[in-house]
Amino acid sequence: MESIVVAEGLHKSFGDVRALRGLDLNVRRGTVCGVLGPNGAGKTTAVRVLATLAAPDAGHASVAGHDVVREAAEVRARIGLAGQYAAVDEKLTGRGNLRMFGRLSHLPRREAHRRADELLDRFGLADAADRRVAGYSGGMRRRLDLIASLVRRPEVLFLDEPTTGLDPRSRGEIWQAVRELVADGTTVLLTTQYLDEADRLADDVAVVDHGRVIATGTPDELKATVGDRLDVVVEDPADLPRAAAVLTGLAGAEPAVSGGDRVSVALPGGLRLAGVVRELDRAGVAAADVRLRRPTLDEVFLRLTGRTEPVA
Amino acid sequence: MIRLRWALADGVTLVGREFARLRHDPGEIVAALLFPAVMVVLFGYVFGSAIGVPGGGDYREYLMPGLFAMVTFSSVTGVMTRTAADASRGVMDRFRSMPMARSAVPFGQTGADLLIGLPMLAVMVVAGLLAGWRPHLGPVATAQAFLLMVVLRYALSWVGVYAGLAVRDDRVADALVPLSLPVTMVSNAFVPTGGMPGWLRFLADWNPVSALTAATRELFGNPGVPAGDLAWPLAHPVAAVLLWSAALLAVSVPLALRALSL
Numbered sequence: 001m002e003s004i005v006v007a008e009g010l011h012k013s014f015g016d017v018r019a020l021r022g023l024d025l026n027v028r029r030g031t032v033c034g035v036l037g038p039n040g041a042g043k044t045t046a047v048r049v050l051a052t053l054a055a056p057d058a059g060h061a062s063v064a065g066h067d068v069v070r071e072a073a074e075v076r077a078r079i080g081l082a083g084q085y086a087a088v089d090e091k092l093t094g095r096g097n098l099r100m101f102g103r104l105s106h107l108p109r110r111e112a113h114r115r116a117d118e119l120l121d122r123f124g125l126a127d128a129a130d131r132r133v134a135g136y137s138g139g140m141r142r143r144l145d146l147i148a149s150l151v152r153r154p155e156v157l158f159l160d161e162p163t164t165g166l167d168p169r170s171r172g173e174i175w176q177a178v179r180e181l182v183a184d185g186t187t188v189l190l191t192t193q194y195l196d197e198a199d200r201l202a203d204d205v206a207v208v209d210h211g212r213v214i215a216t217g218t219p220d221e222l223k224a225t226v227g228d229r230l231d232v233v234v235e236d237p238a239d240l241p242r243a244a245a246v247l248t249g250l251a252g253a254e255p256a257v258s259g260g261d262r263v264s265v266a267l268p269g270g271l272r273l274a275g276v277v278r279e280l281d282r283a284g285v286a287a288a289d290v291r292l293r294r295p296t297l298d299e300v301f302l303r304l305t306g307r308t309e310p311v312a
Numbered sequence: 313m314i315r316l317r318w319a320l321a322d323g324v325t326l327v328g329r330e331f332a333r334l335r336h337d338p339g340e341i342v343a344a345l346l347f348p349a350v351m352v353v354l355f356g357y358v359f360g361s362a363i364g365v366p367g368g369g370d371y372r373e374y375l376m377p378g379l380f381a382m383v384t385f386s387s388v389t390g391v392m393t394r395t396a397a398d399a400s401r402g403v404m405d406r407f408r409s410m411p412m413a414r415s416a417v418p419f420g421q422t423g424a425d426l427l428i429g430l431p432m433l434a435v436m437v438v439a440g441l442l443a444g445w446r447p448h449l450g451p452v453a454t455a456q457a458f459l460l461m462v463v464l465r466y467a468l469s470w471v472g473v474y475a476g477l478a479v480r481d482d483r484v485a486d487a488l489v490p491l492s493l494p495v496t497m498v499s500n501a502f503v504p505t506g507g508m509p510g511w512l513r514f515l516a517d518w519n520p521v522s523a524l525t526a527a528t529r530e531l532f533g534n535p536g537v538p539a540g541d542l543a544w545p546l547a548h549p550v551a552a553v554l555l556w557s558a559a560l561l562a563v564s565v566p567l568a569l570r571a572l573s574l
Contacts (some may be wrong), residue, residue, distance in 0.1 A: 052408075087406040090401070091337060092329070096332050100328075105411060125390055129438055152411075296353075
């Protein structure tokens with residue numbers, strides 16, 4: 001499928017801080033690309049470069065076929081940007097903000113007004129449209145910020161941590177809005193530190209750490225690189241060492257013990273649950289629960305970044 | 313040509329934005345309009361009761377050009393805080409990611425400031441007239457005096473744009489606002505500079521506030537026009553104001569536009 005966002009070897013430093021160190025990225029048209037990474041990994045800098053807000057020190061990038069440095073104006077005419085900080089004017093009403101951004105996007109006055117009304121209706125802000133943004137809740141502000149980037153129907157929408165700090169319900173509303181946009185054909189590049197967000201929304205995930213992409217793939221492909229996990233809960237904690245020995249034999253790796261009654265290990269492919277149960281039985285371990293499960297993106301992420309603590 | 317037209321249209325949209333903000337904030341309008349009147353009472357009647365004018369004359373006649381200069385200088389802090397708020401809240405980034413002319417942002421800010429400054433100046437004039445101040449040298453000289461204020465105000469508003477982009481943080485900008493007070497006070501706006509210690513007098517004589525105050529005193533025919541051995545800006549105040557305006561624009565316009573394009 002055609003790439004609509006392409007970045008090759010992007011470097012960007014701020015003084016001594018090397019925010020991007022050779023970042024490559026490919027986003028297919030009409031998909032959601034989740035850029036995943038811990039704080040300080042370079043996600044925001046990457047978005048700023050792609051959205052023409054910062055020029056790369058080296059490397060190049062294009063959006064919708066236009067170079068972000070040499071053809072910045074063409075890029076700006078085709079993108080929308082919404083961020084973790086609600087970039088709307090707090091002293092204006094919601095409607096006033098959208099009309100202003102519409103005019104600044106060079107829509108004719110009547111069209112700017114019509115588009116503002118349409119977006120407010122569609123994203124559930126019609127009732128609050130004539131109140132000042134200063135009185136909005138965090139979720140409403142973020143939604144207004146999101147739709148402010150839609151006034152001109154962008155081909156590519158950059159969302160920089162769109163749900164950071166939001167309550168679960170507001171996050172769900174933002175997710176719903178993103179899904180609707182993608183259904184309309186918009187391409188979305190979304191940075192997030194929430195792995196479940198990437199899991200639910202993204203067709204492709206790029207894991208970023210220390211300024212470069214260290215893994216890409218669909219969420220399922222990434223999970224497959226870690227392999228399924230086997231969790232065994234024993235009835236009697238005294239059985240734990242024997243259960244661990246069984247798992248070591250099966251998986252060829254030392255299992256992790258947790259909670260005093262649970263051992264867990266990453267399994268190589270091809271192992272069947274029935275075989276596991278049989279082996280435990282033979283060793284005389286009374287298992288309360290044995291289950292195979294897909295790894296979460298958290299586990300993939302922790303393994304890829306070598307971090308021991310979850311990011312979110 | 314098309315680019316220029318869009319830059320102007322975008323500038324007008326952003327001027328409209330400042331007025332829409334004010335319309336939703338009547339308290340700010342009242343405060344902005346009350347400020348000049350309070351200044352006339354405070355300086356004209358409280359301090360004025362104890363200050364003598366060099367060469368004689370009414371203190372409030374002496375004072376008004378100084379207060380006009382003070383209002384003129386309020387444009388630096390006003391524009392700086394508005395620009396810094398946009399920069400720190402991401403609004404500036406949104407503007408910069410849009411297909412609008414980047415120069416429209418400072419042109420909108422400075423244009424709006426000019427329009428906001430006029431009613432403030434008008435209130436100050438009315439307050440001055442009520443307090444007994446009069447321009448004495450006819451409509452042409454009076455118009456020239458106000459024109460000088462407008463020119464310098466516009467140049468100063470560009471300084472405000474650059475300052476706002478440089479601090480990038482509205483809390484820092486708010487904290488800097490009180491510092492504008494010594495800048496307007498270390499001048500001939502409220503007291504003659506003759507009695508200040510040498511180093512302070514040097515700063516006061518070369519302060520653009522002093523040049524504007526001296527120029528408008530001369531053009532209004534108000535007392536306190538300095539005489540004798542003077543620093544150059546005070547001996548040629550009208551030229552000094554124009555040179556200050558040109559110099560401030562020459563420095564701050566490129567700096568502000570560069571900060572916006574980075």
